[in-house]
Amino acid sequence: MSLEDGLHVERAEFFTRVMSQEGQELMLGYLNATDVIGELPLYRPDTYTQALASGSVPRRRSTNER
Structure with a gap:
């Protein structure tokens, strides 16, 4: 995979993950x-x-979790 293609995949995976509920937490x-x-x-x-x-x-x- 070229660097350009790899960066595109990385960006797409990152945004998918970071926008999830777990990613936000x-x-x-x-x-x-x-x-x-x-x-x-x-x-x-x-x-x-x-x-x-x-x-x-x-x-x-956090202090609210047990």
């Missing part, structure tokens, strides 16, 4: 984690390692 969790720790979560080696292993940035639970 994950993005809000990521933004919350950024606010809580004061930096991008993937800048933390432990979080980056977890994300590589699981394929997703670990979600931090």
